[in-house]
Amino acid sequence: MSTLKSTHDNAAAPPDAAAPRLTLAALVRRLAALRGRPALDELNGWMGAVEVGPEELRPHVSFKEGTYARHRVFVNEHAELLVLCWRPGQRTPIHDHNGSFGAVRVLSGVMWETIFEMDGGRGLAYKYAREWTPGHVTGADIPDIHQLGNPDVSGRDLITLHLYAPPLTSLNVYRVGRRDSYNTLWLNSWNPTI
Numbered sequence: 001m002s003t004l005k006s007t008h009d010n011a012a013a014p015p016d017a018a019a020p021r022l023t024l025a026a027l028v029r030r031l032a033a034l035r036g037r038p039a040l041d042e043l044n045g046w047m048g049a050v051e052v053g054p055e056e057l058r059p060h061v062s063f064k065e066g067t068y069a070r071h072r073v074f075v076n077e078h079a080e081l082l083v084l085c086w087r088p089g090q091r092t093p094i095h096d097h098n099g100s101f102g103a104v105r106v107l108s109g110v111m112w113e114t115i116f117e118m119d120g121g122r123g124l125a126y127k128y129a130r131e132w133t134p135g136h137v138t139g140a141d142i143p144d145i146h147q148l149g150n151p152d153v154s155g156r157d158l159i160t161l162h163l164y165a166p167p168l169t170s171l172n173v174y175r176v177g178r179r180d181s182y183n184t185l186w187l188n189s190w191n192p193t194i
């Protein structure tokens, strides 16, 4: 029996074909014009509207063997935009975003997201899981605790677009059955923990 629920019940719907489209460059211009922190609804709206063409995406695509690869597209004091590239079997640790909103759009491949909750008695516990496919957007509110990854059974690479506000500076990393977490201040390309 699989423990993975494949639902999009509480997810943003796939983008409406009639909705205004945003290129990656247009999204970057919108982020560059921010004068304050955007709301999670705004992040979800932009990520639902963005369409990243192959020419725009190509400079941000490369993979690593050991862990997923992070490519920063844009950052300012209010927001950060990243492309992440995952081989089958690569995934994040269990984490939250330490106060940042986050939104993720799958560009190609399949992403599995596992959601956890802190139980006063048991510590961190599994809550549910979701599967995300191209065109769907998932937003992480505060203090959502989750784990993202490209399942090893997918048989193909995964490419995702991530928008955080404010930019990620550190994360809290958790373990199942524990009540404590540790904060990572070493967020960089060789030890990514998004």
Ligand SMILES: [Fe+2]
Pocket: 095, 096, 097, 102, 140, 146, 148, 194
């Ligand atoms: Fe995350």
